[in-house]
Amino acid sequence: LQDAHGTHHLELAIKLYLGPVSQAARDPAQWLGPGCEDRLGSKLAHLSGHQLPMSAASDGAQALAALGVGPVQAHLWLAGYLFYPWPGHSDSPTGANPAHLRGRWIRRRDWPVTGQQRWQPLARHAWLAPARVEAGQSWSAGQFQAWLAAL
Incomplete structure (x- = not known):
């Protein structure tokens, strides 16, 4: 994306995560995604450690330069829902926007x-x-x- 402020590499993700019942809810690694192997902490690590740096890495920068694109600013937009356990309470994961979309999840037995x-x-x-x-x-x-x- 190019605008008056420069060229931007945007990583967009829409995800859904279930919060833990335990006291470890502040840890994003404890938030479970729909595929059970997907965790909020893993997704954040992959986005910040792999996907966002791609535009600044030598291969990415060379490919962009070949297209006439100069320095790029990398940004992340992660949206979706965080579902909190019911009954009970769970804190939000560290770094969550206080105005994030919320839902509730419940165990089948409940x-x-x-x-x-x-x-x-x-x-x-x-x-x-x-x-x-x-x-x-x-x-x-x-x-x-x-x-x-x-x-």
Whole structure:
């Protein structure tokens, strides 16, 4: 990206992480991603230690110079949701923006199935937007129980 302030190498990532129930929540390495091998700490280390320096490394700088691109400023934009355990409390990971998007996660054994809750699984492509489901379209307790039994 080039603007009045120079040329920028932007690394953009959208991620979802579940916070730990333990007291180690400030440690980004304790936040689990959807693939179970993905951790917030690992992602941050990879972005800052590998991806961001690519534009300044000799191969990257040479490739950019061949395109007529001068010095580059590297920036990271990491967005998504941090999900906090329920019931309970978890601190935010170190470095998290205080205004980050938040959600809650719950263990299966703790899922209350009564007429008071509304449940609706979301397709992966719908994970980034706030869930909006009309009351009449959300699952009944029976549909939810059937889904649990099929897991």
